[in-house]
Amino acid sequence: MNEQEHDIPEIVIIRLPLYVRTLNELKLLNQTTVSSQHLGNLLQTTPAQIRKDFSHFGKFGKQGRGYNIDYLLDELRKILNLNQKWNTCVIGIGNLGQAVINYQGFKNEGYLIKAAFDISLPSRLDNKDIVIKTISDMKNTIKELNIKIGIVTVPAPDAQGVIDRLVESGIKAILNYTPMKPVLPKNIACINIDPVLSLQSMSYYLDK
Amino acid sequence: MNEQEHDIPEIVIIRLPLYVRTLNELKLLNQTTVSSQHLGNLLQTTPAQIRKDFSHFGKFGKQGRGYNIDYLLDELRKILNLNQKWNTCVIGIGNLGQAVINYQGFKNEGYLIKAAFDISLPSRLDNKDIVIKTISDMKNTIKELNIKIGIVTVPAPDAQGVIDRLVESGIKAILNYTPMKPVLPKNIACINIDPVLSLQSMSYYLDK
DNA sequence: ACGTGTGAATTATTTCACAGCT
DNA sequence: AGCTGTGAAATAATTCACACGT
Incomplete structure (x- = not known):
């Protein structure tokens, strides 16, 4: 399943803002890249859940390297309509x-x-x-x-x-x-x- | 499964206070009895879910008659430890x-x-x-x-x-x-x- | 070697449907 | 006839585990 073809579970939507918040914090610490493992540690959740959640919307990571924080943040903010007042x-x-x-x-x-x-x-x-x-x-x-x-x-x-x-x-x-x-x-x-x-x-x- | 033998799902616990609140409202309207159907209408949920939730803790209703509000309220309040400050x-x-x-x-x-x-x-x-x-x-x-x-x-x-x-x-x-x-x-x-x-x-x- | 993306397996939750009591 | 309590079935969510790209 690629790009939002059909209804995303609400429980996934509810988690997205948590990812946004934590990515912002990492950015403030001058991190440029993060793995689902690391993000999971920070959020007290599993790497698998994070990857599965993202997979509803597209492919935002690079195998072997993890996620570029700026890019992932912007994608998540676009999904959630946060790039506007x-x-x-x-x-x-x-x-x-x-x-x-x-x-x-x-x-x-x-x-x-x-x-x-x-x-x-x-x-x-x-x-x-x-x-x-x-x-x-x-x-x-x-x-x-x-x-x-x-x-x-x-x-x-x-x-x-x-x-x-x-x-x-x-x-x-x-x-x-x-x-x-x-x-x-x-x-x-x-x-x-x-x-x-x-x-x-x-x-x-x-x-x- | 009868009486709390093992871990009750947290999602069930989260719904119990909603039942308590609605039962209190019914009591204020001088109702003495309620069916899972009626409670479900008021709470915008299904009768089956309500009965299943209760079944984790015991048998509080009477077949053909539904639930006595005072009795059910007291049981739920005991389960939730609400009968104390x-x-x-x-x-x-x-x-x-x-x-x-x-x-x-x-x-x-x-x-x-x-x-x-x-x-x-x-x-x-x-x-x-x-x-x-x-x-x-x-x-x-x-x-x-x-x-x-x-x-x-x-x-x-x-x-x-x-x-x-x-x-x-x-x-x-x-x-x-x-x-x-x-x-x-x-x-x-x-x-x-x-x-x-x-x-x-x-x-x-x-x-x- | 690291770590994503994802089918498959597992576990959790909801809903069905009905036997049995009032 | 009405309505509970509950196994069984269906659906949903999480976790596993691994092929594959970097």
């Missing part, structure tokens, strides 16, 4: 929403928070780069600013309503910080971040 | 750490933040229920307060060092908000929350 918005400007807005990690990786919405406008939230609007202005603003990704930080009971409006507004991906799994058309990507569920599953292993 | 601590009191400390969702589910640590003590952080200490006091405080879970919200370069100290201090589970995968002894549970990785993997599906 993505406009995002935050819905819900409470504690969590403000923490998300202030977090620099999104911007550093090319995810620009262009707008933030809430039911009513907060009095103080000084950020020149971000448009603050009410949820009733969502659809227009999202289209005008070419926003493709929504970050949902409203209270759980409001989430499905907000997400329905995001979908109507043309959003294509959702990062959902709400403790619920939204109902969505299947062409919309969504990842749920749910720290309580994480603690609860880890609790299984406690006192064992 | 767990003491936790936060390491790193920046934006994110403070958002975590202020979030009520942990407390509501029995995860009590008893202490917070940073390199130096912040001047203002008024919270009567939480002990604020420097990282040098970590080991003693964690042992004194019987803390079993650490929530890591320090900058990435500091994370491995902090996590090593948590392990030394006797912590058994880690919720890691840092964009790195820590090296850990395999008897320590760890879940990484990494919103940037999530956005990057969703970006694959954008512009498709």
Whole structure:
């Protein structure tokens, strides 16, 4: 199988950003080349899995030599559509929403928070780069600013309503910080971040 | 296979808290009974998967009648060790750490933040229920307060060092908000929350 | 000699389908 | 009739192992 002929397993897609991150770190250390063995050591995974993952997309390595880091990074970034900025918005400007807005990690990786919405406008939230609007202005603003990704930080009971409006507004991906799994058309990507569920599953292993 | 004779797949453990959450919601709606079919509809999964998941732990249902919600909930909560409070601590009191400390969702589910640590003590952080200490006091405080879970919200370069100290201090589970995968002894549970990785993997599906 | 890319083998997970209880 | 619990079957994911290029 060569080049993406058919559906790549989602679990492979989820691992690609890990490879990108580690390759960036190697680059910072002035490495130019890496083997699947070495990358596997750094990522606590097997060389076979890394080679198999890459094989879904093409042949990026050289036998006997491993992978050229710059080349592999660029290929992976192209696959993941990381060679461009993505406009995002935050819905819900409470504690969590403000923490998300202030977090620099999104911007550093090319995810620009262009707008933030809430039911009513907060009095103080000084950020020149971000448009603050009410949820009733969502659809227009999202289209005008070419926003493709929504970050949902409203209270759980409001989430499905907000997400329905995001979908109507043309959003294509959702990062959902709400403790619920939204109902969505299947062409919309969504990842749920749910720290309580994480603690609860880890609790299984406690006192064992 | 009856009762947990051998290792339950982690993927099953990860789904159990979802069942607990949905059963709680049904209980709030005064339902007393539920079938795997109905639960599957609510959770957007298949009845077969739910029954198979439960079958790792015992027989909780009645043929022809489905599951008694109170009974099933209690069994699942016992399996997950949710019928007790767990003491936790936060390491790193920046934006994110403070958002975590202020979030009520942990407390509501029995995860009590008893202490917070940073390199130096912040001047203002008024919270009567939480002990604020420097990282040098970590080991003693964690042992004194019987803390079993650490929530890591320090900058990435500091994370491995902090996590090593948590392990030394006797912590058994880690919720890691840092964009790195820590090296850990395999008897320590760890879940990484990494919103940037999530956005990057969703970006694959954008512009498709 | 090193290390990729990949079919084949293995292992894990999901789904099927039905006997049997209520 | 309705619905669980579970072997068996089907599907998916990982790992093996090696031919072949550098």
